Amino acid sequence: MASILAGLKPVIRELAAGETLFASGDATRGFFLVRRGQIRLARFSASGCETLLFVAGPGERFAEASLFVETYHCDARAVAESSVACFPKSAALALLEGDATARLELTADLARQVMELRSALTLRDVRSxxxxxxxxxxxxxxxxxxxxxxxxxxxxxxxxxxxxxxxxxxxxxxxxxxxxxxxxxxxxxxx
Amino acid sequence: MASILAGLKPVIRELAAGETLFASGDATRGFFLVRRGQIRLARFSASGCETLLFVAGPGERFAEASLFVETYHCDARAVAESSVACFPKSAALALLEGDATARLELTADLARQVMELRSALTLRDVRSxxxxxxxxxxxxxxxxxxxxxxxxxxxxxxxxxxxxxxxxxxxxxxxxxxxxxxxxxxxxxxx
DNA sequence: CGCTTCATTGACACACATCAATGACAGTGG
DNA sequence: CCACTGTCATTGATGTGTGTCAATGAAGCG
Missing domain, CATH: 1.10.10.10 (Winged helix-like DNA-binding domain superfamily/Winged helix DNA-binding domain)
Known part of the structure; x- marks a missing residue:
């Protein structure tokens, strides 16, 4: 994972508990990596009820998909006091275009995530x-x-x-x- | 979507209703595009219960992640009489190395799948x-x-x-x- | 030493899975 | 055109496995 990020200069951001990193509708700035703490990704429906999407812990990336859309589609809030690394969209995309190793790696990594998530989803269907x-x-x-x-x-x-x-x-x-x-x-x- | 396919020569395969395209454990041949009908992607746990992963309709791709692994990890069966285009693994990988558009498109698609799967997984945490x-x-x-x-x-x-x-x-x-x-x-x- | 978090075990209720019966509907063949 | 068949949708009744609450002990930590 580190190699993908090697060519990028992340911006470190410290968040207090409860602080918002980005909100639904904000212009995408890039993707993130949790260094410390927990970031809660949630979506709010029109009726106001909340859907929890993901809770990212230390070492986990989130909002990679934001590289390919204009606005965020969920809210990101720090559960506890946290530290995240922000990888700017333009730099990440440029790296994807230029570096053959990085692009294959990110694609393969996403593919692996897809398989892992499918496995996790399958496991949930086991009632017992x-x-x-x-x-x-x-x-x-x-x-x-x-x-x-x-x-x-x-x-x-x-x-x-x-x-x-x-x-x-x-x-x-x-x-x-x-x-x-x-x-x-x-x-x-x-x- | 057509752009990713421009450089490849897919093999067209016709499937009868209920026919199996590939099964879990089969060596990966490539990814697929539904031309007509519906392909049902499912996985069976050890205890025999089925997890429906995805139902691919006309125009939708599936099994992209298979490009990076040796065997399929789910079953693909035709719900109805269907026609699919099969894009061979080696050619697709070569295209990924060369064509910037195709690469971005595949990566974006995988990123979208990751988002959807996370949503699905989160939804399972809702007890009620x-x-x-x-x-x-x-x-x-x-x-x-x-x-x-x-x-x-x-x-x-x-x-x-x-x-x-x-x-x-x-x-x-x-x-x-x-x-x-x-x-x-x-x-x-x-x- | 308190204080917090985690692990453990017990007791209980309830929501979901399961089994069952019925109706609606499309497809099939005589 | 009409039985026949299968799948899907619907609703009822019932049991059980899991969630939840609660109490206790253990371990890390300031």
């Missing part, structure tokens, strides 16, 4: 918490096909796979009692 | 069937911000937003009784 957790674990096994390293709190995983944290805790405990998984320090192992 | 259906409807309103045109059976929409068909029927009936929506011939209108 047990099967969904197993599906997630299998999908996240490392090269040995057995070990999953947990980076960050379990409740983040719960949010990612669309379960209440308590349900995830219970399910993991159940799977462990069935000897299907073993849990260690920041590690889960399939048996 | 009522709110989820409303969210879907709001996201699918046309230019007037009020009208949604239904192309295809309601049960396909149910699958797309992760609800049992019966629940969608019930929810729509409820919303209609509350005067929040009006239903007409293949049309839903927000009030």
């Amino acid at each position: 918490a047990r099967e969904r957790v197993l599906g997630y674990l299998v999908a996240r096994t490392g090269v040995d096909g057995r070990t999953i390293t947990i980076g960050g709190p379990l409740k983040d995983i719960a949010a990612m796979i669309g379960l209440a944290p308590e349900v995830l805790y219970r399910t993991l405990a159940l799977l462990e009692s069935e000897r299907i998984i073993r849990r260690g320090n920041g590690i889960i192992e399939l048996t | 069937a009522r709110e989820r259906v409303l969210g879907y409807l709001v996201a699918r309103t046309g230019v007037d911000g009020r009208t949604i045109t239904i192309g295809g059976p309601l049960k396909d929409i149910a699958a797309m937003i992760g609800l049992a068909p019966e629940v969608l029927y019930r929810t729509l009936a409820l919303l209609e009784s509350e005067r929040i929506i009006r239903r007409g011939n293949g049309i839903i209108e927000l009030t």
Whole structure:
């Protein structure tokens, strides 16, 4: 990911909790990378009800698609005190036109995102918490096909796979009692 | 859209209703453009339940991401008797390296897909069937911000937003009784 | 040491999935 | 032209799995 950004000079912006980065209808300035904190992307319908689109955490990019449209189509607000890097639209597009490596990389990266999102979407259709957790674990096994390293709190995983944290805790405990998984320090192992 | 196709010689393939274009695990041949009919992209989880990813209609491309991986990750089946243009992988990749217009177009399309998939994923986090259906409807309103045109059976929409068909029927009936929506011939209108 | 966040387990209610029955409708073939 | 068949839409009844609330303990942190 860093290589795509290597040729660009981002503008660092610090945001207080609750501060707005951009609003729906604003002219697009470029895409962003979260350095610290969380940015909440949401859309408000005419009737005023809010649709949460995405919550971007550290290391995640968002609004890449803004490179190709004139105005933002959602609101971006900092959940907590945050720091984001802003990559200007014109520079990013120029890089895309000029640098063969960068353009293939961005395209391939977007393609990978599409596949990952499709996988995540498929996982959500599994009703059973047990099967969904197993599906997630299998999908996240490392090269040995057995070990999953947990980076960050379990409740983040719960949010990612669309379960209440308590349900995830219970399910993991159940799977462990069935000897299907073993849990260690920041590690889960399939048996 | 035609521009991306200008430099390629697609292979035209005719499909009978129900015929499979490719299956999960098949070696990628390239991406496709629907000329006539409808192609249904779906994925089956280990437990056998189906996730509807996309229904591609005339003029729509699909499986672009396959250019960057070795095997397909979903099934493509013709809903009705259809005709698709197949753009071979190698030729498409060569075009991507050479033609700036084609490259930007494909990248923009992938970026749009990422946005749509994120929206779909976010929608799944809405527990309440009522709110989820409303969210879907709001996201699918046309230019007037009020009208949604239904192309295809309601049960396909149910699958797309992760609800049992019966629940969608019930929810729509409820919303209609509350005067929040009006239903007409293949049309839903927000009030 | 408080204070906060995370993890864990228990109890409970409710919303959704599921099964079932019926009607509407299009397509098909005799 | 009319039974026949299949799919879709609709509504009812029912069970269960998940969300939610609550209480407790553990661990990191100022």
